[in-house]
Amino acid sequence: MAEGTGEAPIGHTLRQIRRARGKSLTVVAGLAGISPSYLSRLESGERALDRRSLILALANALEVAPGDITATAITTGGELEEDRSLNGVRLALLSISMGQPGGQVVPLKILGQRVTTVLTAQRDCDYALVGTELPGLLRDLHTTLEAGRDGRELLRLVALTHIQGTQAWLGDIGAPLDLAWQAVSLAQRATERLDEPLSGAVTAFGTAFGLLGAGGFDLAARTLSAVDPGTATSEDMQVSGMLTLTSSLVSAAKGDTAKRYAALDHAAELAARTGDGNALWFGFGPSNVGVWRMSVALEAGEHAEAARIAETINPEALPSPTRVSAYYREYGRALARLPKRRDDAVMMLRRAELISPARIHRHPFMRSVLAELLAKAKRDAIGRELRGMAFRAGLQV
Numbered sequence: 001m002a003e004g005t006g007e008a009p010i011g012h013t014l015r016q017i018r019r020a021r022g023k024s025l026t027v028v029a030g031l032a033g034i035s036p037s038y039l040s041r042l043e044s045g046e047r048a049l050d051r052r053s054l055i056l057a058l059a060n061a062l063e064v065a066p067g068d069i070t071a072t073a074i075t076t077g078g079e080l081e082e083d084r085s086l087n088g089v090r091l092a093l094l095s096i097s098m099g100q101p102g103g104q105v106v107p108l109k110i111l112g113q114r115v116t117t118v119l120t121a122q123r124d125c126d127y128a129l130v131g132t133e134l135p136g137l138l139r140d141l142h143t144t145l146e147a148g149r150d151g152r153e154l155l156r157l158v159a160l161t162h163i164q165g166t167q168a169w170l171g172d173i174g175a176p177l178d179l180a181w182q183a184v185s186l187a188q189r190a191t192e193r194l195d196e197p198l199s200g201a202v203t204a205f206g207t208a209f210g211l212l213g214a215g216g217f218d219l220a221a222r223t224l225s226a227v228d229p230g231t232a233t234s235e236d237m238q239v240s241g242m243l244t245l246t247s248s249l250v251s252a253a254k255g256d257t258a259k260r261y262a263a264l265d266h267a268a269e270l271a272a273r274t275g276d277g278n279a280l281w282f283g284f285g286p287s288n289v290g291v292w293r294m295s296v297a298l299e300a301g302e303h304a305e306a307a308r309i310a311e312t313i314n315p316e317a318l319p320s321p322t323r324v325s326a327y328y329r330e331y332g333r334a335l336a337r338l339p340k341r342r343d344d345a346v347m348m349l350r351r352a353e354l355i356s357p358a359r360i361h362r363h364p365f366m367r368s369v370l371a372e373l374l375a376k377a378k379r380d381a382i383g384r385e386l387r388g389m390a391f392r393a394g395l396q397v
Contacts, residue, residue, distance in 0.1 A: 009395070010368045014069055015043040017062050031061035045371035049364075050333065051299055052253045056215035066215040067177050070364040082173050082358060085131025089166065092135040093182045096142045103139030105147045108154060111140065115157055118165050119281045122172075125321045125356040130169045138166065142186075155190045159199045162187035163206035164281040174362025177213045184210045201229040201239045202280055208246050212253065220250045231270070238279035241270040245284075245292045252299035260300065264293060276319050287318050294330040306334035307341075321355050328352035329359055329366065336369050343382045346373060350385050353392075361393040371395055 018028050029039040032054070041047040042058075049055060049069075059066040095102050114137050121129040141158050166183035184206045191203040204227040211220035224247045229239045248263035268289050276285030290313040297306035310331040318324045332348030335341040349370070353360040360366050370390045374397070377383040391397045 009371075010049050010070055010364050011043045011045045011371065014049065014058065017064055017068065018043070021062055023062065028058070028061045032057040044375070045368070046375050048333075048336065048368040048372040050366075050368050051301060052212060052215065052217075053255060053299070056217070056253075059215060066213070081128040082131040082169075085128070085134070086173065086175060088135040089131065089138070089170070090179060092138045093166070093179065093186070096138060096186060097182060099146075101139045101142035101146065103136065103141070103143035105144045105149060106140045108144075108149065108157075111137075111144065111154070111157060114140075115161050115165070118161065122165055122168055123281065123283070123320045123322050125172075125325055125359070127169060127173055127356075127358050130165065131173070134166060134169065137161065145190075152194060155194045156199055159187045159190040159194070159203055160280060162190070163202050167206050167210070171209070171213075172356070172362070173358045174364070177210065180213075181210050197227065197229045198235070198239060198280065201227045201243055205242055205246055205282075208250065212250060217250055217254045221247070221254070224250065234274050234277060235279040237270050237274050238277050238282055238284040241267045241274065241284045241289075242282045244270065245289065245296075248292070248296050249299055252296045255300075257300070260296060264289070264296060267292070278319070283319055283323060285319065287313070288323060291318070291323055291327050291330065294327070294334065298330060298333055303334045303337040306330060307338060310334060325352045325355040325359050328355070333365070333369050336373055342373060342376065346382050346386045346389075349389060353389055357392065360389060367393050367395065 018025075021028075025036040025039050029036040032039070034054070034057075038047065039058075042049050049058075052066075055066050055069055059069055062069075092101075114133065118130055118133050118137060121127075121133070138161070141154070141161060145154050145158060162183040167180045167187075170180040170183065184203070187203045187206060191199045194200070204223050208220040208223045211217070211223065224243055227243065229236045229243070231237045231240055244263050244267040248260050248267065251257075251260035251263060268286070271284065271286045271289045274285060276287055277283075282288075290309065293309045294306045294313075297303075297309060310327070313327060315324050315327050318327055328348045329352035332345045332352060335345035335348060338345075349360060349366070360370075370386070370393055373386055374390045374395060377386050387397045
């Protein structure tokens with residue numbers, strides 16, 4: 001490793017686990033289906049560990065959970081404001097799970113307004129506001145639910161908030177996977193009581209993402225195939241489209257190329273019919289499909305293809321800060337692996353960071369990408385930008 005840089009936390013963790021297991025590079029690489037030299041580069045941070053399928057293969061080779069490899073402590077050069085809200089959300093989820101939410105009974109109209117405020121902030125990457133509002137909102141939603149108020153409408157709000165608010169926020173700030181799973185479980189309880197397609201589809205989306213993070217690709221695929229909101233209305237089509245996009249990501253993680261492309265094509269057909277929308281806060285539409293195509297290509301290890309797709313997308317046409325930050329993040333991630341595109345990669349990641357610091361600082365994939373770039377950093381203006389991002393992401397610089 002070059003002077004002035006540090007090993008990627010995810011690579012360092014991988015090496016620690018391998019050594020603790022008493023397994024050689026050759027043995028683990030063979031079990032994971034990669035070369036020993038490539039595994040060595042992953043451990044040193046020279047190559048980013050940024051694909052779910054590879055993380056799962058290494059976890060299986062080492063006989064650990066994928067989260068044991070990707071989990072990293074939040075230790076940045078400067079704490080993000082939303083970090084201070086994490087324990088409040090954790091305590092709210094624990095209290096609700098124990099049947100003691102400790103909130104107030106609030107009229108449905110006011111709860112709906114508060115949910116809209118939180119989900120708008122989540123869409124706009126205002127994670128500090130989401131973190132501030134979530135604990136009280138969750139407690140009040142469940143206290144009102146336990147009081148037997150407003151039945152089905154309240155159940156819909158509960159499920160929507162836990163998936164599009166709680167789980168999404170926890171994922172974006174890099175919280176532990178098991179904490180986000182608590183939110184998914186609470187959404188599942190609500191949708192079981194509702195027994196209606198749309199709410200079930202929203203929860204299936206969140207469930208599939210939780211399973212993806214844990215390496216449960218087959219379970220995620222079965223979860224998605226078990227729900228069908230249909231295409232009778234524009235809202236139905238938008239939700240169906242999001243499930244189809246998620247299915248394409250699962251297929252990429254499983255290495256199923258045919259299903260991956262079939263799902264993407266079907267999502268594109270639905271998006272052409274709906275246009276850009278925001279049914280149930282999914283933001284589904286043609287522009288969203290483009291960004292997902294990038295993510296799916298990256299999951300399949302096709303960095304040049306992801307960069308090619310990025311060049312066909314106008315980021316100014318994307319409907320929300322969430323989508324714009326995702327575009328620049330995935331574009332930077334693609335460029336980081338292409339010859340002579342290091343400078344462009346850093347600038348794309350910097351643009352993503354300016355919109356949503358947490359999505360760069362907290363995601364284990366992005367920390368690994370930054371560490372790979374850092375290993376080759378030069379003492380120039382681009383190198384300074386890179387080292388600044390790496391420091392803010394908690395890497396040793």
